[in-house]
Amino acid sequence: MKKFLTIAGVLLLILLLAAGGAAFWVVGQLSPVDETKSVEVDIAAGSSPRRISTLLEESGVIRNGDIFYLYLRYTGEGSDFRAGTYLVETPIENRDLISLLKTGQGHTETVRVTIPEGLKVEEIAARLADAGLGDLEVFLDLASAGEFDYPFLSYPEDDRILYRLEGFLFPDTYEFRRDAGEREVLNRMLDRFSQVYNEEARARAVELGLSDLELVTMASIVEKEARVAAERPRIAGVFYNRMERSMAFQSCATIQYLFPEPKEKLYDSDLEIESPYNTYKYGGLPPGPIGAPGEASLEAALYPEEHNYLYFVAKKDGSHSFNETYAGHLEDKAINEAQ
Numbered sequence: 157m158k159k160f161l162t163i164a165g166v167l168l169l170i171l172l173l174a175a176g177g178a179a180f181w182v183v184g185q186l187s188p189v190d191e192t193k194s195v196e197v198d199i200a201a202g203s204s205p206r207r208i209s210t211l212l213e214e215s216g217v218i219r220n221g222d223i224f225y226l227y228l229r230y231t232g233e234g235s236d237f238r239a240g241t242y243l244v245e246t247p248i249e250n251r252d253l254i255s256l257l258k259t260g261q262g263h264t265e266t267v268r269v270t271i272p273e274g275l276k277v278e279e280i281a282a283r284l285a286d287a288g289l290g291d292l293e294v295f296l297d298l299a300s301a302g303e304f305d306y307p308f309l310s311y312p313e314d315d316r317i318l319y320r321l322e323g324f325l326f327p328d329t330y331e332f333r334r335d336a337g338e339r340e341v342l343n344r345m346l347d348r349f350s351q352v353y354n355e356e357a358r359a360r361a362v363e364l365g366l367s368d369l370e371l372v373t374m375a376s377i378v379e380k381e382a383r384v385a386a387e388r389p390r391i392a393g394v395f396y397n398r399m400e401r402s403m404a405f406q407s408c409a410t411i412q413y414l415f416p417e418p419k420e421k422l423y424d425s426d427l428e429i430e431s432p433y434n435t436y437k438y439g440g441l442p443p444g445p446i447g448a449p450g451e452a453s454l455e456a457a458l459y460p461e462e463h464n465y466l467y468f469v470a471k472k473d474g475s476h477s478f479n480e481t482y483a484g485h486l487e488d489k490a491i492n493e494a495q
């Protein structure tokens with residue numbers, strides 16, 4: 157019996173030590189970070205306490221997002237945090253951080269702007285400037301010749317490409333500090349692009365035999381040609397099939413890229429315009445993207461549908477008729493024009 161009690165006592169001591177060690181670790185994870193710095197944190201409207209906790213950890217404001225989230229649940233805090241952009245000075249105690257996020261102290265005035273899929277650099281720059289986020293010409297100069305350190309922008313200089321950032325400013329809804337500079341704004345958009353077009357996507361482009369620039373160019377054409385979301389992979393498959401057969405893309409979207417505003421109707425004379433972006437005159441992909449592809453079009457370009465279609469024509473409802481032969485394509489055109 158004495159031996160049993162001794163063993164039981166040892167086990168109890170171990171459990172107490174383990175519990176104490178765990179508690180000590182939790183306290184450590186809830187303690188302020190060591191580094192002294194100013195951190196800008198963007199909290200989007202509708203963000204959950206868990207998402208905010210993760211964001212605070214990723215931003216280096218707290219040590220452990222999971223433990224902080226459990227702390228919020230234990231204390232009943234976090235349900236009334238205010239959205240916005242915050243400038244947080246670290247190290248900061250949890251009670252002070254919670255107070256800041258609840259009261260909006262440290263909140264800076266922000267501007268929300270939406271960039272739709274398919275816009276060209278000039279259109280994106282105009283929207284940003286109209287929102288009061290900078291000067292139009294500065295945006296265009298940076299988009300043309302600015303230095304930005306992203307692997308997908310490491311392609312060789314090409315005088316045929318007017319804006320180096322064409323196709324890489326990711327379309328999304330953003331919230332910027334009102335006093336954010338033009339370079340900061342563009343970097344945010346490029347950061348967002350890198351989240352979608354990540355290392356896995358870049359590796360997939362290599363499997364397809366395409367450079368980053370070529371893949372994004374393909375995606376930009378799909379973005380402009382597709383009107384029905386489900387057709388994007390099929391349209392991408394058509395262009396890959398044409399590329400494999402050394403056929404001209406004959407994409408009207410690449411012609412429209414040459415005009416300041418899209419034309420309601422293209423004429424035969426438009427198809428004769430002398431430009432490397434004219435895919436009726438020149439085979440293969442144009443020199444660069446013709447707009448900003450969204451995530452769905454990038455996905456379609458990375459994983460095109462496998463089929464034998466070589467042609468498609470738009471129908472009245474925005475969808476397309478697809479065909480394997482030119483004769484069948486002409487029949488589709490006649491049917492659609494008769495409707």
